[in-house]
Amino acid sequence: MKSSKCHIMAIMLLIPFLMFANGQNEKKSNSKPTVITFGSHQSGLPSSGIVQEIAKEYEKETGIKIEFQIVPDAQWRDLLKVKLNAGEAPDIFCADADPFSLYDRIRPDINCVDVTNEEFTSRMDKSVLPGISYNGSVYGITFPGPKIWYYFYNKEIFNNLGLEAPTSYAEFKAVSQKIKDAGITPVYEALQNGWHQVLPLFETGPYYEELEPGLYDKLNNNKMNVRKLAKLEEIITQLNEFAQLGFYGDDFMSNSVEGDFEAIANGEAAMVLEGYGWGQQLMQDYPEMKGKLGFFVMPWGDNQTIGINPGSNAYFANKRSENAQAALDFFAYLAKPENLEKRLAGDPQALNICWPEASSKMPPEYSAYYDAHKKGNVMQYGVKYIDTQWMDVGQDLEAMYVGAMTPADVMDSISRRRDEQATIQKDPAWVK
Amino acid sequence: MNNNKIYPIYFTFGMLFIYSIFVFLPGLIGIFYSFTDWNSFSDELNFIGLENYKTILKGDPIYLFYIGNTVKFTLLTTIIKTLIGFVLALVMINKNVRFRNIHRTIIFSPQVLSFLIVGLIFRSILHPSKGFLNTTLEAMNLGFLAKNWLGSIDWAFFSVIAVDIWKGVGYIMVVLIAGLNSIPQIYHEVAQIDGAGFFRRIIHITIPLLMPSITVVTVLNITYGLRVFDSIYVLTNGGPGYATGVVNTAVFKEFSKGRFGLGTAMSSLLFLFILLISYFLIKGLNKKAVEY
Known part of the structure; x- marks a missing residue:
């Protein structure tokens, strides 16, 4: 009796290992869908959730999932710097951008993908580029219009x-x-x-x-x-x-x-x-x-x-991430003319965006x-x-x-x- | 247990190796970096001697304030958690208490909650006008007791301590219950026959025989208290102003500013302090333990 109990216990202990091993084999046989992590503070994304909606449409079209990690404003700046310094930053991260603090805040030269030659960069309002540039290279994509x-x-x-x-x-x-x-x-x-x-x-x-x-x-x-x-x-x-x-x-x-x-x-x-x-x-x-x-x-x-304030929050692709190219593709998707209009229409707080091709919602008064x-x-x-x-x-x-x-x-x-x-x-x- | 049975020393080698590589060595490397100007803006590393330590101990007085807060937090949480944990353990081993296991589970359950969740819940509970605590006090005509729990310089620190105690006391209770259960009942029975009352038995039998468990919980509480970060980070983020800042929130702040050298100097001070205090504490409290 004692021996059979031991056998039952041994088998029960083995079950999780066998399941784990099976899972590993499954993982090997099916390639995992790409998941892009997107870290931001609360204020970095429109509170209406329009960016998340566009991301869902992107997932439907491409199968690439955007996983948002939203952190309280009070903690994001410190947390982002610690994560960047530790090499643990998300694939895309949102940071407040202005010409003087960009380097200090995110060290774009070592942490961000250079987007100077991307098609979308040429379509952004020229006045916002200094806020997302360092040493003559552009490192981010930004949408909000000037802040007042x-x-x-x-x-x-x-x-x-x-x-x-x-x-x-x-x-x-x-x-x-x-x-x-x-x-x-x-x-x-x-x-x-x-x-x-x-x-x-x-x-x-x-x-x-x-x-x-x-x-x-x-x-x-x-x-x-x-x-x-x-x-x-x-x-x-x-x-x-x-x-x-x-x-x-x-x-x-x-x-x-x-x-x-x-x-x-x-x-x-x-x-x-x-x-x-x-x-x-x-x-x-x-x-x-x-x-x-x-x-x-x-x-x-x-x-x-x-x-x-011509500068605002901007999105940056993590240079050290294996999903860097996928992050850039997502940026290009966000910058499609129809998505720019969708973003503007879906965010009541945005009266304009820093993309000259998009219409403005500024009331006359x-x-x-x-x-x-x-x-x-x-x-x-x-x-x-x-x-x-x-x-x-x-x-x-x-x-x-x-x-x-x-x-x-x-x-x-x-x-x-x-x-x-x-x-x-x-x-x-x-x-x- | 057979105390004479001695296992060969090489049984510990594997664990010691892992501990040394992943715990002790990083600590030593941290001490090395604390003597440099290591920062996120330069790849150069310059030896600057005790400069970082001077900044902490003689520079901005805020660092000494953080050290003081850390010690205050540690002392208060250690004493209060141990006392409440002890009382709860005494109650929870009493066979007359019905549904003891359910009570134990409820008291222990906050321990398994993430501090992020605890922080969100308590920030809501402790809101001065809409929070559950103050609205309940108002409803009970005890409005004069309502305070701005997390926003007042007088109350924020004690509120954080109270939440931390609420979360951690169940764990202390469980350790002390295990200790109490290992005390042979015969001592209490004999003392009772000799006319010893409840408190005399607690002081002369329970506490001395519980000393090994008390040593464990004291060391755990002290090392936890000195390293505290998450409870303060999620509840007040060191505020209002700097009122609830502790050493580890300052370390986090320095790392976020890219001043790694200064951050590691603060961590190193904490590391050495914890090492020393744990050593003397274990040595001191073990002397008071009673064999039976």
Whole structure:
């Protein structure tokens, strides 16, 4: 009896091994379908899911599966760098791209496939190429049009309280106070994503440049320390004042950016800083908001200049991946004229894309407002070592809001990190 | 068990070889790199002596703050997990408790959950206005106890510790149950006849005889606590601000900035610290173990 039990146990133990061996043989006989891994942060792909839809169509046509790995915004930049450094990056990865931080962020020369001579590269808007190029070679494919951030506001709340869209910091503060007194959160702020709180600091870059012409060049050549940028410190101080006055509400430390649609539509909050296509998405999701949404330039530090960011997120094919060619084929598929139109139509937040052949969805009032204001490139696009520390500055601001740092400390941190990054990269303007 | 039975030393060679190649050698290589300026922007490797260690210990005070947080996290989680685990183990070996195995399974189950899932669940539970915890407190007219659990500098660290304890205490309980079951019942019976109460028996019989298990859980808790990363990464990402940052979140940050040399210096410090503390802990606690 004992011996037969032993035999039964031995056979049971052998079963998984036999199954595994059988599986191995099967794998050998049937070639595996290609699966391309696509890593991105939440904001790297349209929230409508249109890229995933196009990918499914691609799979139907070619049998090649695109496996999306989407990571929270707050973690993606660090995670991507660690994965690239460890040689474990996905076949395609999404990264924020601008001329000064591309090298620092993804080392395109060693990590990305050169797409300079691909057919699709010649069709992209020339203005976006610097953001995805390094040493004269193009390394990525990008779709979003230039990014602009406005404060959107609920006109109904403003009308009920007899308020006008503010054009200076004093007006912004007064408007917020009245909204708060009415029991509504004046500004929806969200720190969970880690990046949103940083926008007022650097999107107002063209205004700094306007006040001090040649500022970007001075900062890039280390002729001036960012610590001396008084307007930047003034804006950081104003942001802190807003937090201390309760203008962001009670939950802003735990809020996520994605929650702003509901907060504005339900009237819980009156204003939110968002990309200029955001309003279209809101009106699609909440049709009752049609005609109730206004917008204005962020008035921090009395700014009235529109900041334009020609760079945005871009997709890169991993040079070390065995699926590099398959990734390029997928890029070519995404860039087909009909798929560009499909992408634009399927993403309510995109008013245009950086492909001149694709049509624009820009509403006339947006164009008129845009034309009526001064504009310039944002600081993270024009100044070195700013975009790479975006999430760190986000943490600094968080620390400031909870009282662990002062605006002066935040300025010192920004300056120190610029010096560190320049030194480690042996920037000739820093390292003599 | 026959304590006199000695196996030949070469039985350990295979395991020692694998351990040396995959665990010990990378640690030593890491120590070597910690004396260099290894980074992601250059293929050159220059020896810079103790520069990275100076940056950690004398440079930006944030590194010392992270070391302090790591020690605080380790001490608090070790003590609280061991105490709660011990109490739960005592309850769960009591034959009067009905459905003991179901209770044990429920208490142990968080251990098998991925920290990513735990992080998502608790970030939702601990949301200040919409989270389950605060809305429940409000519903019970205990709104004054509601806090901004993960967004407040005063509470974030303790919230992370609480979640970590919730997740890990079941494992400690299981180890201690095994230890308690190995204590012969006769000691308790004799002490009871001699008039010893419950607490006297716990202090004079249970704890001394449980020392080998307590040693194991203490070493496990301490080495886990010093290496903590995932629970903090998914719950607060080191925030608010830098309030919940620990050594390993800083190492991750340095690696993401491409400063590998500095990152490995921090890892090396942690490696040496864990090595020393584990050695003295095992030595010290084993002295207190009672043979029976």
